[in-house]
Amino acid sequence: MNKIKLAIIGCGIITKEAHLPALKRLTDRMEVAAVCNRTASKAEDIAEELGLDHSAVWTDWKKMISELKDLDAVLIALPITMNYEVSRACCQAGLAVLCEKPAAMTAREAEETATFSTQFGVTYMTAENFHYDRGFLKAAELVKAGKIGNVHSMSWNVLSWMEVDNKYNKTEWRAHNEYPGGYVLDGGVHFVHALQMIGGPVESVFAHTASVDGRLGTMDTAMSLIRHKSGCVSSLNMGWRSASDDGALRIFGDKGSLIMGRGNVKELKPDGTEELHTFEEESSFYLQWSAFLDALEGKKEGLIPERMPADDVKTVLAMIESEKNGMAVTINS
Amino acid sequence: MNKIKLAIIGCGIITKEAHLPALKRLTDRMEVAAVCNRTASKAEDIAEELGLDHSAVWTDWKKMISELKDLDAVLIALPITMNYEVSRACCQAGLAVLCEKPAAMTAREAEETATFSTQFGVTYMTAENFHYDRGFLKAAELVKAGKIGNVHSMSWNVLSWMEVDNKYNKTEWRAHNEYPGGYVLDGGVHFVHALQMIGGPVESVFAHTASVDGRLGTMDTAMSLIRHKSGCVSSLNMGWRSASDDGALRIFGDKGSLIMGRGNVKELKPDGTEELHTFEEESSFYLQWSAFLDALEGKKEGLIPERMPADDVKTVLAMIESEKNGMAVTINS
Structure with missing residues (x-):
């Protein structure tokens, strides 16, 4: 089988720091044939790091995908506002697409991304690397095995203090975001x-959203209560301007709890004892690429169910709607 | 000045384990003149512990307060369903009242307790000992001093695994509660x-409430988002059937955070450094009684503002209402 020919569209932080290290470990299965970025210098950096010559560098993604006839797939890692449009165009061009999250910035467009694969007869997947995180996978496995009984609630404070000059916030499209949230x-x-x-x-979902520091885009804080169809309720508090000492996801069942740690999931039992469930850490970006390449070779079981990334977007957008109307917002999926 | 003459109505766990140790330290300011409990043996235990003879033991609170003409005050520590009625009757009889929380079990009655002092010309206070907890007082003081800037959010998981045969749950009125929540x-x-x-x-307030284990009364879990008039949003998750490893109240401001510990409040600063604000621990029940006795001697500044315990009740009842209607419920106060 020939190696999969991949083009990278968007050469920002996430491409450089997360995708590239993963792709370098998968050169037996794929090759990066082209790199594209509006600002050429960033694409040139990536090309150099991959040992590609100048002819592999593009600044216009439309031109690139129309001129390169032998491409199999693209990685899309662009400003959020472009995800839907570029994903759709690439799928339409018959390319397999791995596109960074969020899949889209409206509920309708997010829903449509979930149909791209069937609509265009290609493999489209949102690059939701958390889906391949071994910690969450281990926790889900333990829950499924009934370790802590029926899960009635979860609690997660994902809080940090982001400096205004943080590398992510230096990205113009983040600091002056033109997408909701x-x-x-x-x-x-x-x-x-x-x-x-x-x-x-x-x-x-019900939520209160806020902007604690206006220099961190239009919104940097959301406190939410998410009700799952199972009846489980998750308390998810997110903040990029909240100094904290705890960020563990805690999962509460009627036979015990699970506390997420680094390299382990701690099970707390009703009798006060603990059991540590360990796992070997591995880059979720590497595992994501492996699953994506598997799919291109016909083994699609490892792909993220299409509904999920669309619902991720819809749930966050529903938080924003909830803040406006003071009500819980139903997610239709 | 003569010592304040106090009668105790209700000789259950909280009287025995929390009030009695505090009262024993205040014998220079008050004396327990009578103890009352429907089941006489419990009152006799308390009488014995206080060195009172059998004549001080009562089983009918109405009879006791009408016959003992020289009483100044009563402690009411009864099943929740009785708090409002007995408090009102004692206030009406001209007695100072310290009544265990919750002040009442309906919003209307809770609101009325806030008027007892003026309505009856007595001192009525809900025994909300958290008001005298030096940890919360220290945190409130640090916030007021502007240590962490504007407080935009708080997070608190008050979760524990209560065994069905826990001493509190062995109390019939708790395990088979006839009050909401x-x-x-x-x-x-x-x-x-x-x-x-x-x-x-x-x-x-918006909330999801649940009963994880039906043997723990009608409700043992509530996940809530409380919006304060200041704009601050508190995530308060309560559960009596949720095993957890963390119960710290965290307070997030736009200049740093406070994390409540034992004997200290930890300040987290944006630059990653910490400052420990320590305080000497003291029984909040002792401090509560001191403030109550101060009030009976004319120094009323230490009393809990009357609105607060009423709003505590109304807020929890609003959580239950919120679960029913899927909306945030406004607290009128």
Whole structure:
């Protein structure tokens, strides 16, 4: 089998720091044939790091995908506002697409991304790396095995103090976001995804959202209660301007609890004893690429169910709607 | 000045384990003149512990307060369903009243307790000992001093695994509660009170409530988002059937955070450094009695503002209403 020919569209932080290290470990299965970035210098950096010559560097993604006839797949890692449009165009061009999260910035468009694979007869997947995080997978596995009985609630404070000159916030499209929800959408889809992996699909959400520091985009804080269809309720508090000493996801069942740690999931039993469930850490970006390449080779079982990343987006957008109307917002999926 | 003559109505766990040790340290200011309990043996135990003879033991509180003409004050520590009625009758009889929380079990009655002192010309106070907890007082003081800037949010998981044969749950009126909210009302008023001490009055609340184990009364779990009038939002998750490893109240400001510990409040600063604010621990029941006795001697500044315990009740009842209608419920106060 020939190696999969991949083009990278968008050469920002996430491409450089997360995708590239993963792709370098998968050169037996794929090759990066082209790199594209509006600002050429960033694409040139990536090309150089991959040992590609100047002819592999593009600044216009439309031109690139129309001229390169032998491409199999693209990685899309662009400003959030472009995800839907570029994903759709690439799928339409017959390319397999791995596109960074969030899949889209409206509920309707997010829903449509879930149909791209069938609509265009390609493999489209949102790059939700949390889906391949071995910690969440271990927790989901323990829950499924009935270790802590029926899961009635979860609690997760994902709080940090982001400096205004943080590398992410130096990205113009983040600091002056033209999509709803700012960091809450950008980061929130990850956390909702992990909660879905363990608690199942979301039924409704209530939230208060806020901007603590206007220099961190339009929104940097959201406190939410997510009700899953299973009846489980998740308390998810996100903040990029909240100094904290605790960020553990805690999963509460009627036979015990699970506390997420680094390299382990701690089970707390009703009798006060603990059991440590360990796992070997591995880059979720590497595992994500492996699953994506598997799919291109016909083994699609490892792909993220299409509904999930769309619902991640819809859930975060529902938080914003909830703040406006003071009601729980139902997620239709 | 003569010592204040006190009668105790209700000789259950909280009287025996929390009030009695405090009262024993205040014998220079008050004396327990009578003890009353429907089941005489419990009153006799308390009488014996206080060195009172059998004539001080009563089983009918109405008879006791009408026959003992020289009483100044009563401690009311009864099943929750009786708090309002007995408090009102004692106030009407001209007695000073310290009554265990929750002040009442309906919003209307809770509101009325806030008028007892003026209505009857006595001193009525809900025994909300959290008001005198030096940890919450220290946190409130640090917030007021501007240490962490504007407080935009708080987070508190008050979770524990209560065994069905726990001493509290062995109390018939708790295990088969005839008041709304079960443990959520019983314990929840404490936590809402502490949040009010730091974040100010409550504007609205949204919650999901649940019964994880039907043997723990009608309700043992509530996940809530409380919006304070200041704009601060508190995430308060309560559960009596949730094994957990963390119960710290965390207070997030736009200049840093406070994390409540034992004997200290840890300040987390944006630059990653910490400062420990220590305090000397003291029984909040002792401090509560001291403030109550001060008030009977004319120094009323230490009393709990009357609105607060009423709003504690109304906020928890609003959580239950919120679960029913899927909306945030406004607290009118």
